[in-house]
Amino acid sequence: MSKRIPARRLQGRELEQIATHFRLLGEPMRLKILQAVCGESRTVNDIVSAVGATQANVSKHLSLLAAAGILTRKKEGQCVYYGLSDPLTLKLCELVHAQLVG
Amino acid sequence: MSKRIPARRLQGRELEQIATHFRLLGEPMRLKILQAVCGESRTVNDIVSAVGATQANVSKHLSLLAAAGILTRKKEGQCVYYGLSDPLTLKLCELVHAQLVG
DNA sequence: TTATTATATGATTGTATAACTATTCAGTAA
DNA sequence: TTACTGAATAGTTATACAATCATATAATAA
DSSP states (O other): OOOOOOOOOOOHHHHHHHHHHHHHHOOHHHHHHHHHHSSSOEEHHHHHHHHTOOHHHHHHHHHHHHHTTSEEEEEETTEEEEEESOTHHHHHHHHHHHHHHO | OOOOOOOOOOOHHHHHHHHHHHHHHOOHHHHHHHHHHSSSOEEHHHHHHHHTOOHHHHHHHHHHHHHTTSEEEEEETTEEEEEESOTHHHHHHHHHHHHHHO
16 A cells, blocks of 8 residues: 655646646547557557548547557557557546546 | 446547546646645635636636536635535546656 | 625637648558 | 558648636625
8 A cells, every 4th residue: 555645736847747648638539549449559540440530630649649658659560559558547537437427 | 345347438428528527637727726726615816816827817717617517616705715526636636647757 | 876806707819739631651562 | 663551740721728808797895
Protein backbone atom coordinates (compact mmCIF):
# COMPACT_ATOMS: atom_id res chain seq x y z
CA MET A 1 0.00 0.00 0.00
CA SER A 2 1.48 3.33 -1.01
CA LYS A 3 1.49 6.20 1.40
CA ARG A 4 -1.08 8.92 1.00
CA ILE A 5 0.77 12.05 0.07
CA PRO A 6 -1.11 15.25 0.85
CA ALA A 7 -2.15 17.06 -2.29
CA ARG A 8 0.24 19.79 -3.27
CA ARG A 9 -0.93 22.77 -5.20
CA LEU A 10 0.07 22.27 -8.80
CA GLN A 11 1.12 25.19 -10.89
CA GLY A 12 2.10 26.57 -14.24
CA ARG A 13 3.81 23.97 -16.27
CA GLU A 14 2.30 21.04 -14.40
CA LEU A 15 -1.21 22.34 -14.87
CA GLU A 16 -0.53 22.81 -18.55
CA GLN A 17 0.65 19.23 -18.88
CA ILE A 18 -2.32 17.81 -17.03
CA ALA A 19 -4.69 19.97 -19.04
CA THR A 20 -3.08 18.83 -22.26
CA HIS A 21 -3.51 15.24 -21.22
CA PHE A 22 -7.19 15.74 -20.48
CA ARG A 23 -7.70 17.70 -23.67
CA LEU A 24 -6.31 14.80 -25.66
CA LEU A 25 -8.90 12.54 -24.06
CA GLY A 26 -11.57 15.12 -24.81
CA GLU A 27 -12.36 14.09 -28.38
CA PRO A 28 -14.84 11.35 -29.24
CA MET A 29 -12.76 10.19 -32.19
CA ARG A 30 -9.71 9.76 -30.00
CA LEU A 31 -11.73 7.84 -27.43
CA LYS A 32 -12.88 5.57 -30.24
CA ILE A 33 -9.26 5.02 -31.18
CA LEU A 34 -8.39 4.18 -27.60
CA GLN A 35 -11.17 1.64 -27.57
CA ALA A 36 -9.85 0.13 -30.76
CA VAL A 37 -6.40 -0.48 -29.29
CA CYS A 38 -7.33 -1.23 -25.70
CA GLY A 39 -7.19 -4.99 -26.08
CA GLU A 40 -4.01 -5.28 -28.10
CA SER A 41 -1.82 -3.19 -30.37
CA ARG A 42 -3.27 -2.62 -33.81
CA THR A 43 -2.09 -1.31 -37.13
CA VAL A 44 -3.18 2.05 -38.45
CA ASN A 45 -5.29 0.36 -41.10
CA ASP A 46 -7.08 -1.78 -38.53
CA ILE A 47 -7.79 1.28 -36.46
CA VAL A 48 -9.05 3.17 -39.50
CA SER A 49 -11.48 0.34 -40.20
CA ALA A 50 -12.56 0.17 -36.58
CA VAL A 51 -13.33 3.84 -36.11
CA GLY A 52 -14.62 4.73 -39.55
CA ALA A 53 -12.58 7.85 -40.26
CA THR A 54 -10.10 8.73 -42.99
CA GLN A 55 -6.59 7.37 -42.79
CA ALA A 56 -5.14 10.87 -42.62
CA ASN A 57 -7.32 11.83 -39.73
CA VAL A 58 -6.62 8.70 -37.74
CA SER A 59 -2.90 9.06 -38.39
CA LYS A 60 -2.88 12.56 -36.96
CA HIS A 61 -4.75 11.53 -33.85
CA LEU A 62 -2.38 8.62 -33.39
CA SER A 63 0.60 10.94 -33.67
CA LEU A 64 -0.80 13.23 -31.01
CA LEU A 65 -1.62 10.38 -28.65
CA ALA A 66 1.78 8.79 -29.12
CA ALA A 67 3.62 12.08 -28.69
CA ALA A 68 1.81 12.54 -25.37
CA GLY A 69 2.86 9.10 -24.24
CA ILE A 70 -0.68 7.78 -24.19
CA LEU A 71 -0.02 5.32 -26.99
CA THR A 72 3.03 3.25 -27.86
CA ARG A 73 4.24 3.04 -31.43
CA LYS A 74 6.10 0.13 -32.94
CA LYS A 75 7.00 -0.29 -36.57
CA GLU A 76 7.15 -3.77 -38.07
CA GLY A 77 7.81 -4.07 -41.76
CA GLN A 78 5.51 -1.64 -43.44
CA CYS A 79 2.98 -1.74 -40.64
CA VAL A 80 2.91 0.45 -37.56
CA TYR A 81 1.34 -0.89 -34.42
CA TYR A 82 -0.18 1.43 -31.86
CA GLY A 83 -1.13 0.30 -28.39
CA LEU A 84 -2.05 1.66 -24.97
CA SER A 85 1.05 2.56 -23.01
CA ASP A 86 -0.72 2.70 -19.66
CA PRO A 87 -3.86 0.90 -18.47
CA LEU A 88 -4.56 3.97 -16.39
CA THR A 89 -5.91 5.66 -19.48
CA LEU A 90 -8.75 3.17 -19.70
CA LYS A 91 -9.36 3.50 -16.00
CA LEU A 92 -9.78 7.23 -16.39
CA CYS A 93 -12.43 6.69 -19.05
CA GLU A 94 -14.22 4.14 -16.92
CA LEU A 95 -14.20 6.44 -13.91
CA VAL A 96 -15.68 9.30 -15.89
CA HIS A 97 -18.24 7.05 -17.47
CA ALA A 98 -19.28 5.69 -14.08
CA GLN A 99 -19.51 9.22 -12.75
CA LEU A 100 -21.74 10.27 -15.62
CA VAL A 101 -24.01 7.28 -15.24
CA GLY A 102 -24.21 8.25 -11.61
CA MET B 1 -16.44 -4.19 -2.82
CA SER B 2 -18.27 -3.54 -6.04
CA LYS B 3 -18.29 -6.17 -8.74
CA ARG B 4 -16.01 -5.81 -11.69
CA ILE B 5 -18.17 -5.33 -14.71
CA PRO B 6 -16.47 -6.23 -17.99
CA ALA B 7 -15.84 -3.18 -20.12
CA ARG B 8 -18.49 -2.63 -22.73
CA ARG B 9 -17.77 -0.77 -25.90
CA LEU B 10 -19.08 2.75 -25.48
CA GLN B 11 -20.55 4.56 -28.38
CA GLY B 12 -21.99 7.73 -29.84
CA ARG B 13 -23.67 9.73 -27.18
CA GLU B 14 -21.74 8.17 -24.33
CA LEU B 15 -18.42 8.88 -25.98
CA GLU B 16 -19.51 12.46 -26.57
CA GLN B 17 -20.36 12.87 -22.92
CA ILE B 18 -17.12 11.40 -21.70
CA ALA B 19 -15.16 13.49 -24.19
CA THR B 20 -16.98 16.61 -23.06
CA HIS B 21 -16.11 15.85 -19.48
CA PHE B 22 -12.43 15.42 -20.29
CA ARG B 23 -12.43 18.51 -22.47
CA LEU B 24 -13.73 20.54 -19.55
CA LEU B 25 -10.80 19.33 -17.48
CA GLY B 26 -8.47 20.19 -20.34
CA GLU B 27 -7.96 23.85 -19.59
CA PRO B 28 -5.31 25.10 -17.14
CA MET B 29 -7.55 27.90 -15.96
CA ARG B 30 -10.31 25.47 -15.08
CA LEU B 31 -7.87 23.22 -13.26
CA LYS B 32 -6.79 26.26 -11.27
CA ILE B 33 -10.41 26.91 -10.41
CA LEU B 34 -10.87 23.32 -9.31
CA GLN B 35 -7.86 23.69 -7.06
CA ALA B 36 -9.33 26.86 -5.59
CA VAL B 37 -12.54 25.12 -4.55
CA CYS B 38 -11.20 21.68 -3.72
CA GLY B 39 -11.03 22.25 0.01
CA GLU B 40 -14.34 24.00 0.51
CA SER B 41 -16.92 25.95 -1.44
CA ARG B 42 -15.85 29.45 -2.35
CA THR B 43 -17.47 32.56 -3.72
CA VAL B 44 -16.83 33.76 -7.23
CA ASN B 45 -14.83 36.67 -5.90
CA ASP B 46 -12.62 34.41 -3.82
CA ILE B 47 -12.01 32.23 -6.83
CA VAL B 48 -11.23 35.25 -8.99
CA SER B 49 -8.62 36.34 -6.46
CA ALA B 50 -7.19 32.84 -6.22
CA VAL B 51 -6.72 32.23 -9.91
CA GLY B 52 -5.87 35.73 -11.11
CA ALA B 53 -8.25 36.03 -14.03
CA THR B 54 -11.05 38.46 -14.82
CA GLN B 55 -14.40 38.07 -13.12
CA ALA B 56 -16.16 37.53 -16.42
CA ASN B 57 -13.80 34.81 -17.45
CA VAL B 58 -14.00 32.97 -14.17
CA SER B 59 -17.77 33.26 -14.16
CA LYS B 60 -18.02 31.63 -17.55
CA HIS B 61 -15.76 28.76 -16.58
CA LEU B 62 -17.78 28.26 -13.41
CA SER B 63 -20.98 28.12 -15.42
CA LEU B 64 -19.57 25.45 -17.71
CA LEU B 65 -18.24 23.37 -14.84
CA ALA B 66 -21.50 23.63 -12.94
CA ALA B 67 -23.60 22.82 -16.01
CA ALA B 68 -21.54 19.67 -16.48
CA GLY B 69 -22.13 18.65 -12.89
CA ILE B 70 -18.50 19.02 -11.93
CA LEU B 71 -19.20 21.90 -9.56
CA THR B 72 -22.09 22.61 -7.24
CA ARG B 73 -23.61 26.08 -7.08
CA LYS B 74 -25.32 27.58 -4.07
CA LYS B 75 -26.51 31.13 -3.75
CA GLU B 76 -26.48 32.82 -0.34
CA GLY B 77 -27.46 36.46 -0.19
CA GLN B 78 -25.56 38.19 -2.94
CA CYS B 79 -22.81 35.64 -2.97
CA VAL B 80 -22.66 32.43 -4.96
CA TYR B 81 -20.67 29.53 -3.62
CA TYR B 82 -19.13 26.98 -5.95
CA GLY B 83 -17.75 23.68 -4.75
CA LEU B 84 -16.65 20.29 -6.02
CA SER B 85 -19.59 17.99 -6.49
CA ASP B 86 -17.55 14.84 -6.62
CA PRO B 87 -14.13 14.05 -5.10
CA LEU B 88 -13.53 11.85 -8.11
CA THR B 89 -12.65 14.96 -10.09
CA LEU B 90 -9.64 15.59 -7.91
CA LYS B 91 -8.71 11.96 -8.08
CA LEU B 92 -8.66 12.15 -11.87
CA CYS B 93 -6.26 15.05 -11.74
CA GLU B 94 -4.03 13.26 -9.26
CA LEU B 95 -3.98 10.12 -11.39
CA VAL B 96 -2.97 12.05 -14.47
CA HIS B 97 -0.37 13.98 -12.58
CA ALA B 98 1.09 10.80 -11.14
CA GLN B 99 1.16 9.28 -14.60
CA LEU B 100 2.99 12.27 -16.01
CA VAL B 101 5.52 12.28 -13.22
CA GLY B 102 6.03 8.63 -14.02
C1' DT C 1 -34.99 56.50 -4.56
C1' DT C 2 -29.68 55.97 -5.54
C1' DA C 3 -25.40 53.68 -4.70
C1' DT C 4 -22.66 49.70 -4.06
C1' DT C 5 -21.28 45.01 -4.34
C1' DA C 6 -21.49 40.30 -6.41
C1' DT C 7 -22.37 37.71 -10.36
C1' DA C 8 -23.85 36.76 -15.02
C1' DT C 9 -24.20 37.62 -19.89
C1' DG C 10 -23.79 39.64 -24.69
C1' DA C 11 -20.69 40.84 -28.44
C1' DT C 12 -16.22 40.58 -30.43
C1' DT C 13 -11.64 38.86 -31.52
C1' DG C 14 -8.00 35.79 -31.89
C1' DT C 15 -6.32 31.24 -31.73
C1' DA C 16 -6.36 26.30 -31.80
C1' DT C 17 -7.56 22.40 -34.14
C1' DA C 18 -10.61 18.58 -36.35
C1' DA C 19 -11.50 16.99 -40.80
C1' DC C 20 -10.68 16.88 -45.59
C1' DT C 21 -7.91 16.37 -50.09
C1' DA C 22 -3.86 15.65 -52.19
C1' DT C 23 0.65 14.39 -51.89
C1' DT C 24 4.77 12.21 -50.14
C1' DC C 25 7.49 8.82 -47.91
C1' DA C 26 8.71 4.01 -46.67
C1' DG C 27 8.68 -0.83 -47.33
C1' DT C 28 7.91 -4.83 -50.18
C1' DA C 29 7.42 -7.34 -54.38
C1' DA C 30 7.34 -8.00 -59.44
C1' DT D 1 13.47 -0.06 -62.41
C1' DT D 2 8.08 0.12 -61.64
C1' DA D 3 4.02 -0.96 -59.06
C1' DC D 4 1.60 -1.45 -54.84
C1' DT D 5 0.50 -0.99 -50.00
C1' DG D 6 0.75 1.29 -45.39
C1' DA D 7 1.48 5.42 -43.04
C1' DA D 8 2.63 10.25 -42.53
C1' DT D 9 2.34 15.02 -43.84
C1' DA D 10 1.25 19.59 -46.16
C1' DG D 11 -2.30 22.86 -47.19
C1' DT D 12 -6.96 24.43 -46.60
C1' DT D 13 -11.41 25.28 -44.41
C1' DA D 14 -14.62 25.49 -40.90
C1' DT D 15 -15.72 25.38 -36.26
C1' DA D 16 -15.10 25.73 -31.25
C1' DC D 17 -13.96 28.44 -27.67
C1' DA D 18 -10.90 31.22 -24.30
C1' DA D 19 -10.27 35.84 -23.18
C1' DT D 20 -11.67 40.59 -23.15
C1' DC D 21 -14.74 44.62 -22.70
C1' DA D 22 -18.98 46.40 -21.82
C1' DT D 23 -23.30 45.82 -19.94
C1' DA D 24 -27.03 43.73 -17.31
C1' DT D 25 -29.09 41.55 -13.33
C1' DA D 26 -29.51 40.74 -8.41
C1' DA D 27 -29.09 41.74 -3.58
C1' DT D 28 -28.07 44.81 0.02
C1' DA D 29 -27.46 49.30 2.10
C1' DA D 30 -27.84 54.41 2.47
